[in-house]
Amino acid sequence: MTFSIVVRCERTGHFGVAAVTGTPGVGTLLTWAKADVGAIATQGWINPYLGIDGLDLLGNGHPADKALQAVVSLDDDRELRQAGAVDALGRSAAFTGGACADWCGHEHGDGWSVQGNLLEGHETLEACAKAYFDSEGKDLVERLMAALEAGEEAGGDRRGARSATVFVVASELYPLWDLRVDDHDDPLHELRRLSERLGETLLPQILKLPTRRDACGQLRADSDAGLV
Template identity: 45%
Template sequence: MTFSICAHCPRTGQVGVGAMTAMLGVGKLVSHAQSRVGAAASQAFMNPYLAIDGLALLEKDMTAEQALEQLIAMDPGRAGRQFGIVDTKGNAAAWTGDMPQDWKGHRTGKSWTVQGNRLAGPEVLDAMVETFEQSENDELVERLLKALEAGESAGGDTKGHLSSAILVMDTEAYPLWEMRIDHDDDPAGAIRKLYDDFRENLLWQIKKMPTRANPTGAFDFEDDIECT
C-alpha cells in the first residue's frame, strides 16, 4: 500500500526518504535516516526496527547489502516485509516478501532504492527511478519530491493516496527537511505546497541553527528577534 524512495546524494552527503501511501501518517513509522550514515524505509507489514537496526548496523560500517541480509535472516515476519536501505558509500539494497499485495517489487541503483506494494504496476517504480535519475543536478529534497510526484502520476497505490512524507538529513542530528502530510485527499499536492512554504519561511532559520561545530549558530541575537 506504500511506495517509497531512499537515497544518498554523493555531492552533498545528504541522505533522505520520500514515501506516499493510502494509509494515515506514512512519515511516522516508514521513514528513517541518520546524518552521514544512511536512509531506510520499512513498509508493507512494517517492522520499524528493520530501519532502526539497519541504520545502527551501517553506523558499525556494514554495507547496505550486509545490513539487509542480516536483518532479513533474523526476522520471522520477513515474508510480509518490504524494506529498502542505502548507505553513504553508494550501496543500496531492498527486500520484498511474498505476502504484500500485488503489484509489488523494488529497484536498486547506485545510492538509491525504490520499493512499493499494492501498486498500479511496475511503471510506478520505473517512473520514480527515471525522474530521480534525470534530476541529478537538483537538491536531494527536490529529487525525492519529484520522484513521489512521478509515482503518483503513474498510478501509485491502487487504493489511492492519503499521506506523504519527506525526510532529509544533512550534517546535523536534526533534519534539514522533515515534511509530513498525515491526512489529505491530495498528499502529493499538499507536500509540494508545504515544500514551497518551508523553503521560503523555514529553511533559512534551520540553516542558522546551532551545529556541533558552531554551538551558537548563525543567529544575530539582537536582530533576529523571532524565536519559537
C-alpha cells in the same frame, strides 16, 4: 500500500527518504536516516526495527546489503516486510517479502532504491527513479518531490494516496527536512505546498541552528542584531 525512494545524494552526501501510501501517517514509522550513516525505508506490514537496527548496523560499518540481510533474517514475519537501504558509500539494497501485496517489487542501484507494494504496476517505480535522475543538480527535497509526483502519475497506490512524506538529513543529527502530510485527500499536492512554503520560511532558520561545530549557530547573532 506504499511506494518509496531512498537515496544518497551524489553531490552533497545528504540522505533522503520519501514515500506515498494509501493509509494515514506514512512518515511516522517508514522513514529512517542518519547523517553520515545511511537511510532506510521500511514498509509493507511495517517493522520499525528494520530501520532502527538497520541504521545501527550501517553506523558500525556494515554495507547496505549485509545490514538489511541481517535485520530481515531475524524477523519471523519477514515475508510481510519490504525495505530499501542506502549506506554512506552509496551502496544500496532492497527486500520484498513473498507475502507483500501485488503488485510489489523493488529496484536499486548506486545511491538509490525504490520499492513498492499494492501498486498498479512496475511503471510506478520506473517513473519514480527516472524523475529522480532527471532532476539531477536540483536540491534533494525537489528531486524527491519530483520522484513521488512521477510515481503517482504513473499509477501509484491502487487505493489512491492518503499520506506522503519527505525526510532529508544533511550533516547534523536533526533533519534538514521533515515534511509530512498525514491525512489528506490530495497529500502530494499538499506536500508540494508545504515544501515551497517551508523552503521560504522554516529552512532558512534550520540552516542557522547550532551545529556540532558551531554551538551558537547564526540565529543568536541574528536575534542580537534584531533580524529575528
